[in-house]
Amino acid sequence: MRFSCLIVAAGQGLRAGPGAPKAWRDLAGRPVLRWSVEALQAAGASETVVVVAPDRLADLDEALAGWGGWRAAAGGPTRSQSVAAGLAQLSGDAAEPVLVHDAARPFVGRGHVEALLAALAAGADAAAPALPVSDTLKRLDGDRVETVAREGLWRAQTPQAFRLGALRKAYAALGGGEATDDLALIELAGGRVALTPGDPMLMKLTYPEDFAMAERLAGGARITRIGQGVDAHRWGPGDGVWLCGVRIPHDRSLVGHSDADAGLHALTDALLGAMGEGDIGEHFPPSDPQWRGAASEAFLAHAAALVAARGGRIVNVDVTLVCERPKVGPHRAAMRARLAQILGLPEGRVSVKATTTEGMGFTGREEGLLAQAVAAVETLA
Numbered sequence: 001m002r003f004s005c006l007i008v009a010a011g012q013g014l015r016a017g018p019g020a021p022k023a024w025r026d027l028a029g030r031p032v033l034r035w036s037v038e039a040l041q042a043a044g045a046s047e048t049v050v051v052v053a054p055d056r057l058a059d060l061d062e063a064l065a066g067w068g069g070w071r072a073a074a075g076g077p078t079r080s081q082s083v084a085a086g087l088a089q090l091s092g093d094a095a096e097p098v099l100v101h102d103a104a105r106p107f108v109g110r111g112h113v114e115a116l117l118a119a120l121a122a123g124a125d126a127a128a129p130a131l132p133v134s135d136t137l138k139r140l141d142g143d144r145v146e147t148v149a150r151e152g153l154w155r156a157q158t159p160q161a162f163r164l165g166a167l168r169k170a171y172a173a174l175g176g177g178e179a180t181d182d183l184a185l186i187e188l189a190g191g192r193v194a195l196t197p198g199d200p201m202l203m204k205l206t207y208p209e210d211f212a213m214a215e216r217l218a219g220g221a222r223i224t225r226i227g228q229g230v231d232a233h234r235w236g237p238g239d240g241v242w243l244c245g246v247r248i249p250h251d252r253s254l255v256g257h258s259d260a261d262a263g264l265h266a267l268t269d270a271l272l273g274a275m276g277e278g279d280i281g282e283h284f285p286p287s288d289p290q291w292r293g294a295a296s297e298a299f300l301a302h303a304a305a306l307v308a309a310r311g312g313r314i315v316n317v318d319v320t321l322v323c324e325r326p327k328v329g330p331h332r333a334a335m336r337a338r339l340a341q342i343l344g345l346p347e348g349r350v351s352v353k354a355t356t357t358e359g360m361g362f363t364g365r366e367e368g369l370l371a372q373a374v375a376a377v378e379t380l381a
C-alpha cells in the first residue's frame with residue numbers, strides 16, 4: 001500500500017538538557033532523526049518529508065548523507081505549525097495514508113507501520129500504537145498524594161496514521177491552535193480511532209538519561225543476516241576470463257550468456273540471499289536479450305543498491321574460486337579492490353580466496369569453474 005511519511009524534528013527538546021536539539025544528537029553513530037528516516041523508508045514510504053527548524057535546513061543534507069527519497073520542510077514555532085507546514089509539502093491525494101512521526105522515537109520498525117496501515121485499511125480514520133499504563137499512577141496535589149485508577153489508560157506513541165485529506169482538514173479547523181497529539185484532532189472531530197499494539201522500543205527520547213538507554217537499545221534494533229551464493233560456468237574456447245570483475249589472460253574462456261563472471265554471480269546471489277530477495281536469474285533473466293554479454297558488475301551493483309534501499313548495510317563478503325587454472329593468487333589483490341569499489345566497502349571487509357580440488361571432480365578435470373560466496377548484511381530488525 002502506498003503511504004507518505006511526515007517526520008517532525010523541529011522541536012528544541014529543552015527537557016533533553018544542554019547540547020544540540022535531540023533529533024540532531026548522535027545515537028550509535030547516526031543523528032537521531034536519521035534512524036526514523038531510514039526505518040520508515042525501509043518500511044516502504046513512497047514520499048518522506050522531514051520538518052526541521054528553518055535554521056537547520058542546511059544541516060539535513062549532511063545528517064541524511066547517502067540517503068535519498070526525502071524532502072525538507074521548514075517548521076514553525078509550535079509542533080502543530082510544523083506538522084501543518086509538512087502536510088502542505090505532501091503530494092498524495094486525500095485518501096493516501098500518511099504517517100506522522102516524532103523524530104525523537106528512533107526505533108520505529110516495519111511491523112509498527114504494517115499494523116497502522118492495516119488499521120486504516122480496516123476502516124479506521126486514524127490509528128496510533130499505544131501501550132496500557134503498567135505503573136501505579138499517583139497525583140501530587142500540593143503535599144497530598146493520591147492514587148489514580150489506571151484501568152483503561154493507555155500511552156499513545158507515534159507514528160500515527162491518518163488519511164491525508166482528513167488530517168489536512170483537521171489542521172485547517174485547528175486554525176492557529178495547538179495540539180500536542182494529532183490523534184486527538186480526529187477524536188474531537190468524531191472520527192473512528194484505532195489503537196495498534198504499542199512497543200517499549202518506540203520510546204521517546206525526552207530526558208538526558210533516555211539517551212543512555214537508547215544507546216543500549218540501538219544494538220538490538222538491527223539484525224545481521226547471512227546469504228550464500230554458488231555459481232559454476234563451463235570452460236570453452238577463448239583467450240581470457242573475467243573473475244570478480246578482473247580480466248585474466250588464459251588459454252580458454254568461461255561460457256555464459258553474460259560475461260560468465262562466476263565470482264560476481266555467486267556474490268550477487270549471496271547478497272540477494274541475505275535479503276531474501278530471490279536469485280540472480282529472477283532479477284536478470286537469461287532469456288532477456290539485454291543481459292547478453294553484459295558486464296556482471298551491474299548485477300552486483302544492483303544487489304548492493306537493493307540492500308541500501310532496504311535500509312541495510314553490507315558488513316563483509318567472502319568469495320572462494322575453485323579451479324586448477326588460471327592461478328588466482330597474482331590477481332587476488334586486484335579482485336579484492338574491484339569488489340570493494342563496486343560495493344562501496346573498505347577492502348578490509350572484502351575477501352577473495354581460491355583453491356583447487358586436486359584434480360578431482362568437474363573443476364579438477366577443468367570442465368568448469370566453481371565460485372562460492374557468503375555475505376553478511378546488517379538491516380533493521
Ligand code: MG
Nearest residue numbers: 231232262265
Ligand atoms: Mg553465472
